[in-house]
Amino acid sequence: MQGLNSMDKMLNQVIDNMINDKIEALRPKETIIKETVIRENIEDSLKLYSVKEANEFLGIGENNIRRLIENGQLKAIKFKSLKISALELQRFLNESAGQDFTAMLKD
Numbered sequence: 001m002q003g004l005n006s007m008d009k010m011l012n013q014v015i016d017n018m019i020n021d022k023i024e025a026l027r028p029k030e031t032i033i034k035e036t037v038i039r040e041n042i043e044d045s046l047k048l049y050s051v052k053e054a055n056e057f058l059g060i061g062e063n064n065i066r067r068l069i070e071n072g073q074l075k076a077i078k079f080k081s082l083k084i085s086a087l088e089l090q091r092f093l094n095e096s097a098g099q100d101f102t103a104m105l106k107d
Contacts, residue, residue, distance in 0.1 A: 045090075048083040051076075057089060064105040068092075071104060 051069075055062050068074035069082060074092050076082040 045085075045087050047086045048077070048079075049086065049089065051082050051084070054084045054089060060105055067104060068101075073101075073104075 049057070051062050051065050054065050058065065065074065065084075066082070069076045069084075073096070074084060075088050076084045
């Protein structure tokens with residue numbers, strides 16, 4: 001019986017070593033994946049959308065998006081045409097949850 005316990009311990013140690021080796025081999029890939037995801041998230045948050053593109057997200061009409069900008073509800077930057085950042089769209093959606101814009105938006 002004692003020989004069997006030693007054999008079990010040895011097999012368990014071999015298996016543990018193999019698992020640890022596999023985990024170590026994966027770590028750099030996981031780090032690269034995390035860095036790529038972070039980089040993509042940063043790039044996405046810096047993206048600028050035209051009024052037309054913003055309408056694709058909000059679905060309220062381009063004129064209504066312009067009204068929101070004119071009324072200060074939605075902030076935009078003008079580079080030849082109005083641009084709205086992804087962060088601003090996200091802020092607007094988060095802060096406007098539960099609000100009724102019906103009276104302001106007529107399209």
